[in-house]
């Protein structure tokens with residue numbers, strides 16, 4: 213049985229708990245939410261996991277979780293993941309875009325090393341991370357990522373000030389540049405760019421194009437990688453979550469897969 217604490221009860225967190233509510237091998241003990249959400253999150257969390265406690269931070273003097281998983285946002289890595297790693301708690305992270313901040317990936321690694329544990333960066337909305345990181349061993353020449361989303365997925369981002377999103381009548385290039393810059397400017401829409409970069413050619417050498425396309429209803433992720441291994445092209449057409457159209461449903465499934473792989477005897 214895997215005892216899990218989770219940070220964040222938003223679109224991903226709620227989706228994960230819903231899918232795992234009947235799995236006796238994965239037990240949610242603590243769900244960490246912002247102080248302002250304590251009262252509202254409590255009944256929703258307990259409806260899915262009656263044993264779970266809702267809190268604003270981990271209680272390190274109490275029972276330690278086997279695993280702490282972040283499904284919250286960039287700030288949660290600094291606030292919760294780094295201290296947990298230092299204390300030897302294994303962690304998983306979905307807000308991969310946060311790692312565009314210079315030095316953060318190294319700090320995570322150092323904290324995990326000091327705690328003699330591990331932090332796993334989840335594949336989230338994108339696939340083929342296994343192939344890309346294996347290809348990196350042989351040497352990569354180029355990785356080009358294009359993220360295409362409906363205009364509504366760009367609301368509440370800097371694109372809203374630059375484009376009339378509700379009036380777009382064709383494909384519009386929102387951003388073109390490095391994965392590091394994409395993740396800095398569009399943190400909630402560039403987790404995939406950052407994940408591909410960290411698995412492959414790095415944040416400064418992974419080329420990124422972000423598009424708003426009124427003709428699509430899905431979050432379409434296209435990757436083209438070339439190197440000593442040969443090449444691959446991947447297109448994912450991710451259905452957005454109703455609770456958050458910036459987030460593809462596959463992200464929830466990738467978290468559940470990762471938890472299943474830790475909790476169950478057979479891992480794939």
Ligand SMILES: NC(=O)C1=CN([C@@H]2O[C@H](COP(=O)(O)OP(=O)(O)OC[C@H]3O[C@@H](n4cnc5c(N)ncnc54)[C@H](O)[C@@H]3O)[C@@H](O)[C@H]2O)C=CC1
Nearest residue numbers: 220222223224245246283284285288307336337400403459
């Ligand atoms: N790796 C990937 O492919 C993907 C990663 N993401 C990332 O996953 C994260 C969660 O996404 P969603 O669930 O769709 O977002 P959401 O906005 O629906 O939910 C996030 C929840 O976390 C809470 N939260 C934020 N900071 C917190 C903190 N410091 N402590 C506790 N709770 C905190 C918020 O109050 C909110 O309820 C975001 O950072 C998003 O960018 C999203 C999609 C794909």
Ligand SMILES: O=C([O-])CC(=O)C(=O)O
Nearest residue numbers: 337401402403404459460
């Ligand atoms: O499709 C998703 O779930 C989110 C996304 O594009 C990203 O953060 O890069």
